[in-house]
Amino acid sequence: MNSTKRSASKLVLMTCGMFCFGFALVPIYDVFCDITGLNGKISGPTFTSYDQAIEIREVQITFVTSNNNKMPWSFKSASPQMRVKTGEDYLMNFTFKNTTDKPMIAQAIPSVSPGRGARYFHKTECFCFEQQFLKAGESITVPVKFIIDPELPKNIASLALGYTLFDVTEEFANLQALN
């Protein structure tokens, strides 16, 4: 009977372990995406300096904005495209307008494609680092500052920076009330 108890408790332990493993998959996935730059997630090592020996080249950057689900705001970049030199600082302005008659909070989620290029797209300043709070009819223009890493693989000649705008009014309503 003792051996039965021993096997059963080992198996119960294994079950609990696998339940935790299921949740551990969440951080594992994030770390994996960070390292590989999969899914266009941009959060690789912060850009400080680069090897001066690497040749500077020109890259085409396309800016794409879209609204999630029924998000009513208007959301545009100042220009749809720009040509940039690797290793130099650039700035692009984005304009948000709350077209509704209610105050709302929005969050823009970035994504770079092709995903392989995501880790070479360094943003030093971005409106996507925080939420945008706009009163009814109000609009705001905010910048993204970025540097393209000169180590960007040779076969990537253009990158697209996409933003999807989410309505997070409900999620952040409490925070706003506190401020």
Add this chain to the structure above:
Amino acid sequence: MSAVIESNHDDHHHGPAKGFSRWLYTTNHKDIGSMYLWFSLIMLFIGGAMAMVIRAELFEPGSQIVSPEFYNQMVTNHGLIMVFGVIMPAFVGFANWMIPMQIGAPDMALPRLNNLSFWILPAAFGILLSTFFMEGGAPNFGWTFYAPLSTEYAPPTVTFFIFSVHIMGASSIMGSINIITTILNMRAPGMTLMKMPLFVWSWFITAYLLIAVMPVLAGAVTMMLMDIHFGTSFFKAAGGGDPVLFQHIFWFFGHPEVYIMILPAFGIVSHIIETFSRKPIFGYSSMVYAIASIALLSFVVWAHHMFTVGMPIAGELFFMYSTMLIAIPTGVKVFNWLSTMFKGSLTFETPMLFSIAFVALFTIGGLSGIMLAIAPADFQYHDTYFVVAHFHYVLVPGALFSLLAGAYYWLPKWTGHMYDETLGKTHFWMSFISVNLTFFPMHFVGLAGMPRRIPDYSMQFADWNMMVSVGAFLFGLSQLLFLFIVIKCVLNGKKATAEVWEGAKGFEWTVDSPPPYHTFSSPPSMETLKA
């Protein structure tokens, strides 16, 4: 109540209790096995009725019978019920009946847990089916319940769905703990691991798979629950989560789940083929290693279900090659079955017919699996009827045929009566013809681009779809014949002998048909198996 318990003590548990309480309180593996089998047969007809609605809607192009919303509910619940309510509980039913009898144990190691793991199942499916009568309707997001379809866009009944999946998972996990504990501790003296019957081996490995992945599924639905009700953002991009993460977690469970539904089938079919070939199974140890390697590989192939989400080329190649690797151990099994039949004294009773059909048709399902594993080609096949054809070929003439084969094979043992062989063969031929009529043309419309899960289709698919629907109705009808055969066998079949089949080997054939309520109170000797 206490009076009942005392009277039970008085007769020292020699026979089953009377009335409904026998089934409610039973800890007997045979009773619980029978309940599992009846439960899955009932669910087969419920899930099958949903399939009939789907095929009736698809009989002709255009919107015919049900609304697209209801169609989605049918597709979703058909999948959920067939996977979690039919195939899995039926195999657990076989495990309950056969594992103690095949290893010479008096019962399962944890009989009360066994009772619990069965009785929470009707509750789980009661909850799931009750959502049909609720506001918002039943779950409609497909059996794979991808977020955000199953979170942000789900009907309010999704919470009931989540709890029912939790309960199903708990049931499977408890069943698996019981099965492994039984196999490890209660084998007859002299039955080493490598002398265990193959059905026991296949369940031993399946149970480990269940313990490894059902908790992950429970985790996935828990994350959905938290996203829906507690404001977390596991799968919400707005809060920093990722919907693709859901697919990874789901398929980390989902792919081993696929093998959970087929490995016990390998065990059942191996026994039937060796019996009716009157030869011991060819390559016993390679069979064991093949099952084990399929199980291990199943953990590293999950992303082949999601080639189109945008993976780096290295990822696509890894999952493509690892998936194709599975064909090797599976091929070993198929060739071992063929070699077992080669130069055997074959007879073709109903269980053997179903088993041979299993080998042939499961191989077709395996081959379309290889086609789907080719990452570049999969972009064409993804979410088409080709995928539907593939997984129905491995689940219906695969898993379900093995269950039918096993039912015919052991029915005389369970009931003590022979089934009607003529009716059995009729059932086989009707099923065999209609299953191919149903699922083979799906390959064609799939390759031509017909998408799955859509209640309408373009005109050029009309002819094949009508044929598929006719096949499906015929297949549904054939299974009613099976129900009739089982009832007829239980009520007034011919008396069966202890051995039942000439050449059948194993402890289960050394006891009477039907076996006494308690078998192997003292462990049998391995000597009785030598003949």
